[in-house]
Amino acid sequence: MANNKKAGTTKKIGDFGERKAARYLMRHGYWIKERNYHAGKYEIDLIAVSLRWIAFVEVKTRSYRAEELSNGIPPAHAVDAEKIRFTRAAAARYLREHPTRKRPRMDVVEVWIVDGKVERIRHLPAAY
Numbered sequence: 001m002a003n004n005k006k007a008g009t010t011k012k013i014g015d016f017g018e019r020k021a022a023r024y025l026m027r028h029g030y031w032i033k034e035r036n037y038h039a040g041k042y043e044i045d046l047i048a049v050s051l052r053w054i055a056f057v058e059v060k061t062r063s064y065r066a067e068e069l070s071n072g073i074p075p076a077h078a079v080d081a082e083k084i085r086f087t088r089a090a091a092a093r094y095l096r097e098h099p100t101r102k103r104p105r106m107d108v109v110e111v112w113i114v115d116g117k118v119e120r121i122r123h124l125p126a127a128y
Contacts, residue, residue: 017061017111042090
């Protein structure tokens with residue numbers, strides 16, 4: 001039972017982070033074209049467009065205690081080689097289905113949470 005509770009909490013934190021990341025990107029000139037785009041078993045958290053770019057965005061949200069924030073491992077460190085491979089495959093499928101003249105880019109948005117509140121959001125354009 002504890003694993004289900006933890007998984008539910010992790011999903012809530014992830015969903016919260018995705019909403020905050022989408023708002024952040026919109027405030028910085030992006031339009032959110034898709035949320036949780038699925039290409040078979042692969043998924044992209046956000047697909048955001050600007051005048052020049054189509055960004056396939058992986059959102060990584062982590063919850064920290066205040067004393068951990070200064071030396072905590074950044075959320076983007078959770079993007080491993082497998083996640084990169086899966087996200088690229090999903091992006092390629094999306095581009096086949098939705099051709100565009102915009103330049104594609106693979107971004108990461110980190111959302112740092114302390115005591116249930118967003119402490120920091122960092123956008124890493126062209127992260128991989």
